[in-house]
Amino acid sequence: TPTPDGGPRRRRLGVMGGTFDPIHHGHLVAASEVASAFQLDEVVFVPTGQPWQKSDRHVSSAEDRYLMTVIATAENPQFSVSRIDVDRDGPTYTVDTLRELRSLHPDAELFFITGADALAQIISWRSSEELFDLAHFIGCTRPGHTLSDTGLPVGGVSLVEVPALAISSTDCRMRVAKGEPIWYLVPDGVVRYIHKRALYASARP
Numbered sequence: 001t002p003t004p005d006g007g008p009r010r011r012r013l014g015v016m017g018g019t020f021d022p023i024h025h026g027h028l029v030a031a032s033e034v035a036s037a038f039q040l041d042e043v044v045f046v047p048t049g050q051p052w053q054k055s056d057r058h059v060s061s062a063e064d065r066y067l068m069t070v071i072a073t074a075e076n077p078q079f080s081v082s083r084i085d086v087d088r089d090g091p092t093y094t095v096d097t098l099r100e101l102r103s104l105h106p107d108a109e110l111f112f113i114t115g116a117d118a119l120a121q122i123i124s125w126r127s128s129e130e131l132f133d134l135a136h137f138i139g140c141t142r143p144g145h146t147l148s149d150t151g152l153p154v155g156g157v158s159l160v161e162v163p164a165l166a167i168s169s170t171d172c173r174m175r176v177a178k179g180e181p182i183w184y185l186v187p188d189g190v191v192r193y194i195h196k197r198a199l200y201a202s203a204r205p
């Protein structure tokens with residue numbers, strides 16, 4: 001589509017980062033809503049790398065989380081999955097992810113999509129000024145997290161109201177551990193993958 005000045009329209013690329021352990025319909029609805037509201041050409045899902053520091057819980061392997069994300073997004077021509085964080089050693093920092101995507105897509109406009117809970121942490125990131133230069137930040141509503149108490153700089157972030165889906169990966173893991181169903185909370189292929197790989201069988205609160 002040409003711009004008013006006749007130049008080519010810049011490609012608009014959404015970036016959805018997450019642990020995706022597992023990916024669920026809350027993630028997919030948020031990405032779909034933002035893609036529509038901001039006329040994005042594509043949304044790239046970027047599963048985080050494996051935390052190398054001892055974290056407070058067991059995180060599934062990067063490969064399992066990557067594959068679940070591929071399974072969940074495969075049918076949507078607007079969705080893709082990137083291995084950049086999975087293949088980088090060390091902890092994932094959003095600034096590294098965005099720098100790498102910027103160099104891979106020098107002409108694209110980047111839109112970083114994040115939920116209300118994760119948004120609250122953005123402003124405390126040390127390199128937040130560079131972050132706002134690299135991408136637009138889109139905050140999505142999420143049940144249990146209000147946008148008003150994030151203390152965000154006005155104008156730095158756009159907010160999108162997405163249909164409330166009270167789904168979290170934590171709840172999905174707990175359900176699997178207790179033998180409760182996760183059908184319709186995550187895509188069918190992801191349910192089958194979790195059972196095939198026996199993920200979350202011993203997840204503890």
Ligand code: ATP
Pocket residue numbers: 017018019020021025026027030113114115116117118119140141142143162165166167168169170171
């Ligand atoms: P966990 O319970 O393990 O923290 P999670 O459900 O929060 O998992 P993440 O992988 O941590 O999933 O989230 C990735 C991104 O998706 C974050 O920006 C998060 O805020 C957003 N997100 C997760 N669930 C929802 C939801 N139900 N609605 C809107 N945004 C969501």
Ligand code: MG
Pocket residue numbers: none
């Ligand atoms: Mg989370």
